[in-house]
Amino acid sequence: MKVLFLEIDTARDWAVASIGPAFLSATLNRAGHTAEMLRVSPDEALSDVVTAVTAVAPDVIGVSMTSRQWLRGREVLGAIRAELKVPVIAGGLHPTFAPEAVLETPGFDVVCLGEGEGAMVDYVEHVSRGGDPYRADIDNLWFEGQMRPKLRPPFEPIDTLPWMDRSLLDERWGVRHMTTQRGCPFPCTYCAARKFDDLYVGVGTYGRRRTVQSVIDELLAVKRDEDLSFVIFLDDTFTIHHTWVNAFCDRFKADVGVGFSLHARVETVNQKMLARLAEAGCVHITYGVESGSERVRRDIMKRKVSNDRIVDVFRWTQELGIVATANYMLGVPGETWGDIQETLTLHERLQPDDFGYFVFYPYPGTTLFQVCKSQGLLPDDYLEQPANHRASILDLPDLSSEQIAAAYDLFTDARRKLMQARHAGLSDADRAQIDAHVDHIAATG
Numbered sequence: 275m276k277v278l279f280l281e282i283d284t285a286r287d288w289a290v291a292s293i294g295p296a297f298l299s300a301t302l303n304r305a306g307h308t309a310e311m312l313r314v315s316p317d318e319a320l321s322d323v324v325t326a327v328t329a330v331a332p333d334v335i336g337v338s339m340t341s342r343q344w345l346r347g348r349e350v351l352g353a354i355r356a357e358l359k360v361p362v363i364a365g366g367l368h369p370t371f372a373p374e375a376v377l378e379t380p381g382f383d384v385v386c387l388g389e390g391e392g393a394m395v396d397y398v399e400h401v402s403r404g405g406d407p408y409r410a411d412i413d414n415l416w417f418e419g420q421m422r423p424k425l426r427p428p429f430e431p432i433d434t435l436p437w438m439d440r441s442l443l444d445e446r447w448g449v450r451h452m453t454t455q456r457g458c459p460f461p462c463t464y465c466a467a468r469k470f471d472d473l474y475v476g477v478g479t480y481g482r483r484r485t486v487q488s489v490i491d492e493l494l495a496v497k498r499d500e501d502l503s504f505v506i507f508l509d510d511t512f513t514i515h516h517t518w519v520n521a522f523c524d525r526f527k528a529d530v531g532v533g534f535s536l537h538a539r540v541e542t543v544n545q546k547m548l549a550r551l552a553e554a555g556c557v558h559i560t561y562g563v564e565s566g567s568e569r570v571r572r573d574i575m576k577r578k579v580s581n582d583r584i585v586d587v588f589r590w591t592q593e594l595g596i597v598a599t600a601n602y603m604l605g606v607p608g609e610t611w612g613d614i615q616e617t618l619t620l621h622e623r624l625q626p627d628d629f630g631y632f633v634f635y636p637y638p639g640t641t642l643f644q645v646c647k648s649q650g651l652l653p654d655d656y657l658e659q660p661a662n663h664r665a666s667i668l669d670l671p672d673l674s675s676e677q678i679a680a681a682y683d684l685f686t687d688a689r690r691k692l693m694q695a696r697h698a699g700l701s702d703a704d705r706a707q708i709d710a711h712v713d714h715i716a717a718t719g
């Protein structure tokens with residue numbers, strides 16, 4: 275059977291593509307099926323997409339969607355459905371946490387809840403045996419018009435999952451993407467990723483981490499068979515489980531020997547661990563700072579850490595020569611203009627090497643989504659509105675959308691200044707390009 279995954283590109287050109295289908299493709303390959311990927315760019319004519327899909331002649335179409343990809347995904351799959359009768363199965367964060375809305379939309383036949391490897395193989399085998407593609411009893415798969423399915427336990431042992439099929443990823447210049455774990459133990463109220471852990475309560479433990487040996491083996495295979503110049507670890511929080519991180523550091527430099535970047539929470543690192551990471555080749559860490567107001571972090575986001583600790587961790591990181599990036603959020607329910615000022619103040623203290631700033635969007639399934647819904651802050655047609663991080667869709671009592679927009683502009687100004695300061699010796703033309711880049715990121719955030 276031939277499966278075609280569609281990658282729905284949104285406003286930004288996300289070079290890497292979705293990670294989920296790369297795992298599914300590897301699992302399908304192991305079961306004797308083939309899979310390929312078709313990228314659909316944001317401005318591609320729908321008729322061209324239909325022509326391209328027709329040329330591939332897939333038996334099944336799979337699509338992975340975040341909430342940001344939903345509106346365009348709906349449009350694309352609707353157009354395909356109008357011309358072709360190929361079963362469409364959707365998975366990923368958005369279908370998992372807004373399954374009813376997806377299933378009632380023309381173009382979508384099946385939604386995969388949660389982890390997809392086992393379910394996708396079972397589905398493809400069911401169809402290849404001549405089973406009805408629009409009706410079956412397969413754990414995790416919700417067929418249009420049927421009851422919500424049972425979930426199968428998370429895949430175990432995680433080391434036996436085949437490595438991602440990198441032919442589906444648009445990796446360039448030997449920069450490789452890796453995941454070493456699934457699940458996150460922290461309770462951040464705005465986070466969609468950690469909702470997978472909640473989804474599996476009573477079914478099994480979603481949090482799992484590969485062995486260091488398995489991670490090193492995969493990287494060595496990439497180094498041997500393809501090219502490897504840098505590794506981006508996509509894990510939500512790479513630095514949990516200190517014993518694992520120490521064992522990783524012991525092996526990585528000697529066996530793999532390239533630079534790498536990761537995401538961390540300030541509570542999970544200390545000076546000793548940062549020094550080991552730097553020694554192993556870590557050159558860039560992104561920390562979620564989110565707000566400069568300890569009240570907002572503690573009471574609204576459920577992130578209990580002091581500003582002083584964040585400042586210390588940024589200093590330790592930078593003293594080791596590791597580039598430190600901060601991520602901030604603006605416009606969560608309960609936040610005030612004063613809180614935003616505190617975020618700017620903390621930003622001044624941190625002096626990060628770079629930073630991202632995102633207007634809060636309530637992802638379906640999250641705690642803050644429920645808060646927004648129960649307090650009437652969400653518009654009724656929220657699923658019809660673009661899910662982006664540059665403008666608020668909420669009607670907040672303590673912060674107007676004009677204030678959020680003004681705050682967003684302040685952060686854009688701050689980022690322009692930071693980038694200009696870093697490239698002080700450049701020509702006027704190059705400096706204008708830097709500003710244009712910062713503005714582009716802000717306009718597509």
Ligand code: B12
Nearest residue numbers: 292293294336337338340341365366367386389390466467
């Ligand atoms: C890596 C990553 C990226 C990468 C790659 C994106 C990707 N989709 O893989 C990049 C850098 C491009 C990226 C960008 C963004 N990301 Co991102 N990203 C992640 C991250 C950290 C890890 C994803 C990952 O590695 N998953 C591992 C794979 C194995 O899991 P998975 O994708 O869920 O896939 C499994 C199942 O969902 C299912 N499945 C998935 N697809 C399909 C399809 C079919 C057919 C089936 C059957 C099953 C299935 O099976 C898979 C295997 O078990 C997640 C957090 C997380 N832990 O999920 C955030 C996350 C997905 N990102 C998020 C966001 C918001 C963004 C951005 C908007 C950031 C921004 N502010 O600009 C952009 C938008 C990109 C886009 N195109 O929409 C949110 C999405 C929330 C939501 N509900 O939509 C998440 C959950 C972060 C969060 N904490 O909330 N991101």
Ligand code: SF4
Nearest residue numbers: 458460462465468510
């Ligand atoms: S630490 Fe990161 S991935 Fe984990 S719950 Fe918080 S925001 Fe989500």
